[in-house]
Amino acid sequence: MLVSFAWLEELVDLDGLGARDAADALTARGLTVDSVSGAAGSEVLDLDVPANRPDCLGHLGVARELSAAFSRPLLPRPTPPPAPGPAAAGAADIEIEAEDLCPRYTARLVRGVRVGPSPARVVARLEACGLRSVNNVVDASNLVLLETGHPIHAFDFARIEGGEIRVRRAGPGETIETLDGVLRTLGPEVLVIADRTRPVAVAGVLGGAATEIRASTRDVLVEAAVFDPGSVRSTARRLGLATDASHRFERGVDPDGVLAAQDLAVRLLEELAGGAAAPGLVDVHPRPAAPRALHLRPERVRRLLGYDPGLDATRDALARLGIRIQDAPGGALLATPPTWRVDLLREADLVEEVGRHLGYDRIPVAAASARLSPLPDRLVEAEERARTALAGLGFHEAFNYAMNAAGEDDAFVGASAPGQIVLTNPIAEPLARLRRSVLPGLLRAADRNLRHGAEDVRLFEVGRVFLRREADTFPDERPRAGIAWAGAGEPRHFSARPRPVDFFDLAGAVETVLEALQPGIAWARRRSDLSGLHPRRSAVWSSAAAGDAAWGGELHPDLAASLGLETPVLVAEIDLATLLSAEAEERAHAPLPRLPAVTRDLSFVLSAGQEYAALTAALRGVAAPAPVRFEAVDRYEGSPLAEGESSLTVRVILQPSEATLTDPEVERYRSGLIAAAEREAGARIRGGTEPPMGE
């Protein structure tokens, strides 16, 4: 809110104080002044009024704060003398039908105004506060709003049919043309000010065009009322109207502020528009609320603030803020806030007033104490370890929005996956759905980097995806780690030509993360059927206990083409929750072997369609004379092998722990392996050779 310093000076004695002093004091009291602008004598303070302080949405409220801050008296406004002539009550017939939404309605009648331009000083004052001058009558009501914070409304009295004001809910389908020229359809949720036949204003929001002040207006009915904050707010939202009036009514106005507002309105209309007020105020106030008294225990002040300001300082602070103090039994205080402080509802609110008035600098600084910290959440820890592992492998951490475009992640969720969760008020179409995969965002980031000329792109993201659940309205939020990889498969160096990244590089990264987070689990790979992945160059990692924990590979060429990706990009996604659900076996320390290992290399010829996994499964099925492991050491395609055939050399490593193996034992095992490979995997032996080092 823009506040004129000169205006404040009319309301509170600020003799010897400047705009800067006022700004500093207000900021220190929680009414942050964002800037002070304007030349000396016409400074304007840009005040950030928090939502709980509607009393400071007018100069008077700000003046009250300054009065408390500097112990300076408020300067009273002159009250206009009662005017002669017929009383307003005789002319206007006012009734509140919806008391729940309008606890108080006051009206005054000012006769014989001349509508015309305002004097230059009024125009300047309005402009300083960010408002445009309209005419002297409208300007008068805006001056009242800016000074008292209480919105008032001026009706052309001649156009109010029957001189009747009814405060009631709108009928179904009832309409009003508002001051902005829009014809609006109302309903029973909307509170209106109506005359005998029709609504003439949307209560607390905007007036109607029919009773608008115009050049011919002579008699003005001034409304100052109190409306229910929730009702004004929902009406303003419903009609898409946010006005200076609705802003204040939504936050709550001073129920007694109507009186000061009427006095000022009358004085300004007489002064600016030459009107004469009819005697008397019509004040419909069926159930005046009893003053709200709150208990305040000095002990509570100490417990919340962390120091004891003392009873005298507490009383003084509250009194300066207009809070009436009485003694209550048990050493407590009974505090009655002024009617304008609609925010003071609880004991803690009063404690804040004491702390605020005495200054937060007075609160001592207690040493922060440490205690033993409990163990961190497993999933959160897994996210952190995934980040560390991937950064250690050379990936850069990316951040993407949790939202993506409709259908953007279809290629990376199974065909039977539930649909995306829809945002009802997205900010833009590309951010209209919650993501089910982290890969689309990573692909976009990879693409952007490649377009910037990056040769190597290695990105990862650890973040949540959101999967619709049948039994629960809350989605299943699953932490995922995703990677996108383009360019070289190993660090570049002048000594060798860079090798482009391939599936095996990607699988190594995936398995390093799997192993880092859950060591010792046997992961099986099978081909992935996700439509976004190359059907022959992608895999799913799964274990018996966890199910599918990761998937990835080369992008499907069709998807790469539709995304316009010219550089091959490999992607993988790991579901960290699934990964953690696989319980790994504790690895006990085994003594280091003392006996030499025995190794044999076996070269098999695999025909088209036969795979390593089937071959090793066959080999593993053969009873071994000692603990054994298999390593693929060489693979070859081409002449003299037939088309589609490949030669695969498997190194068999036997590690005896108790007794040295004999040659016949080893030979018998070797023959068993060859037979099993042929029988179960259709692989024929190409010739067994001893490794160069022998035993």
Next chain:
Amino acid sequence: MFRDLERIEREFEAGLASAAGDPGAIEAVRVRFLGRKGEMQALLRRFASLPPAEKPAAGKALNALKTRIETAVAEASAAAAAVRRRAEIAAGGLDVGLPARTPWRGSLHPVTRTRRELERIFRDLGYTVESGPEVEDDFHNFQALNLPPNHPARDATDTFYVEGGLLLRTHTSPVQIRTMQARRPPIRMVCPGRVYRRDLDATHLPMFHQLEALVVDEGISMADLKGTIDALWKRFFGDDVRIRFRPGYFPFVEPGCEYDVSCRVCGGRGCRACKGTGWLELGGAGMVHPAVFEAVGIDAERYTGFAFGLGIDRIAMVRHGIDDLRLLMENDIRFLARFPA
């Protein structure tokens, strides 16, 4: 016999000298004199046929010569090998100024680094690190935080809604509610996480990162709040940081405040980062509102508590001198690689 020994010695010396340090020639000399069909072996065979009386003297001389030859050959071989190594050293020089073969080094996002740094400080102070759902309901995100429907402070947060009446959390405060629902005091927790607001311009992104701290126990006051905020930022920014508290309004705390730290960019003289004020507004804080305790069933008479929040992105920008918020979400590797893990 003795004449032969003298001859062999003479010929060996000549042979070794003519080998001139050549390893092949030295080996040939060794084979000629020490090999199985060599001179010494032949002499040994003749030794067997000597009369017994001559054997002791001849044997001694024979052994002495053999040892001498062996030693000389070994020395010559070693010298030759050393010469060869010198030559290899001279020939095999590298340009050691050429680039190293460096393993890849990935990076952690500056927001992750800042979050971890903050979490570590809180862990050292004995806080748990909690998390909660990003898709929340109105109760946890608003109502339990003393923000009933139609509360004007809801205006401050433009909320994304999803189908089914749920919303994307607008702050991490719902994690406070969930923690207080699940556990009884004493509670000391922080909840970092992603939050969402329907806002997109040069200084706002629709998704950003917050961290909130909550302490609930008997006897917690604003002095503890100030002490904790003081300890946090002194650890994070250094002991010379100054901290300022101003009254501020947040519906879920009472009394409430905002806190500023002296600008780390200009040291408090005023600059662009602090809009010329010398202070960086870092967040809001206050004593947990009694209505919040009521919503989660904690006895507000027995327990008091404080809560405060901060924006991790903003702090990461100050920490690393990042002047454009958008860089945080552009995933440009040239930017990310400046924060090596």
